[in-house]
Amino acid sequence: MRILWMTHSHAPRVGLRSQYRHAPTRHGCVMANIRIIDSISDPGSTSRPNEDAAGGNASCAFVIDGATGLGGKNIVGLHGSDAAWLAQFAQSAFEQMVRPGRPMAEIVQEFNGRVANVVHEAAHSLPIEPWNLPVAGFQMVRVEDDALVTHGLGDCRLFLLDDNGMAFETSAMRQAAAAEREGARMALAHTGGFSAYQALAEEPAVRDELRRRRAAYNTSSSGIWTLGIEPEAGKHLASEPLHPALPACGLLCSDGFAALVDQYQRYNAGEFVAAARETGLSTLLDELRRIERVEDPDGMKYPRFKMSDDATAVLFEIVE
Template sequence: MPNIRIIDSISDAGSASRPNEDAAGGNATCAFVIDGATGLGGNSIVGLHGSDAAWLAQFAQSSFEQMVRPGREMAEVVEEFNARAANVVHEAAHSLPIEPWNLPVASFQMVRIEDDELVTYGLGDCRLFLVGDDGKVIETSALKGAAQAEREGARLALAHAGGFSAYQALAEEPTVRDELRRRRAAYNSPASGVWTLGVEPDAGNHLASELLTPTLPATGLLCSDGFAALADQYLRYSPQELVAAARENGLSTLLDELRRIERVEDPDGTKYPRFKMSDDATALLFEIIE
């Protein structure tokens, strides 16, 4: 039976002016990262330091560590978690109507040991990079192609907003914000095909899952898209190189490099189009052994 061991983890807010809306965690049988989606200008409903996304990420972290246990289906875990989150959100709203785009949502990616198998589950655009002892690489996300789509969307938004000089987060620009609100309002419905952690229990029926068969021992990296940008957006590393650098140099060194790219090399987003100068960045390094 394989075993999972967490080696290192890091989580850093993209801006000192807002809370970190990512989280990471694990237990004896799983490891995971969570990426809360920053609010789009509405009032906080539950709020953690004024952020529903930060609340949802922290709530999911503690809930997953308690709820993900041997023999329990992951779809059932997500269904129950989202039902709990919905109860908290609607009680906090005091029966007042909530705009669909203002409901808290989050992505996650998890690696889980189930009997003698290794499985990954996810919703949204977090990333997994896994390198087996034979050097073969497995990389995946529940929302494939998200990095390219976001890059193209950010390119258009940057051109419209005039870069980061006026808005450090493009979602603050009214026209861009309206379009992002329109898209997010469609989440957790067949119309969008994007399912998340949040307030819709049916998301448990739309989990992306893959059986993983690396040669053991294997080393893996779970990342929010803000950290995975080193490979997916900034192209500084291949997936294999990113895992090797994390193991050899530590996650803090990679985080320093990430922030240097964003804040020194490309502070205006012209080379690497993105919706924020710096996104929250979270990574968890782990190994799978026999």
């Protein structure tokens, strides 16, 4: 997540195996199935763990973006990252818990309760700074009864292109990219760029401001709700019905991959899905990294807090 501060991994590019996701339900009067075509997950840096994840089951597909830590002590840990642990924990839990008849709000509430138990047990009753709690965002497409629905928390993205050529896009935090860009512009002006800090959150003044913002997550004062230790987040899901003409094709992305649209403006929503379908996710990933590491390595053309963020995407079809 950008505003939620998500990151990256030691792992190489990873892809889910292409497979059919059969859903015993109807879209209108027609049986609808989610078919995962391809997926990819690439760390933003080889020096940091990948804090993204992706998955699916018989009725859904999703991406998860863990928020990069802000310099505090690791609580639970996975390769030194609470965010990586949370992303993988959420992947496993969603694949098990997202079942026909279970409301998504209830699933998030139960999952966050589980996270709270693990985190507090791992902390051994020691106080935890609010900004140091693990948090993550997600975006999901799900078949529910006779409908297709997308659910999300945070700044992951959905792009959808239907059989009539109509494009749809959404995020639980619609203004996240613009807010991130402005914050990064100010931070870059303060630090002088990536020459001193590969991630601007390492600079003390920038880190303090990010900690202040992170501490307000999962409270009514911020309005930003996430996967994490707060069950109340289940009541704040951003959920929207989907009504594409089938067959439809879509992309679920962490904000690091969606930057090709939201930050670098190389595609609009429809073009992005079409390019993924026609040239493949690996080609888009290569284009993304070329922009970040060759065209704009100092972040001056495209202000951002890291030279490269973790980038994860799932390409899927919704078929009859």
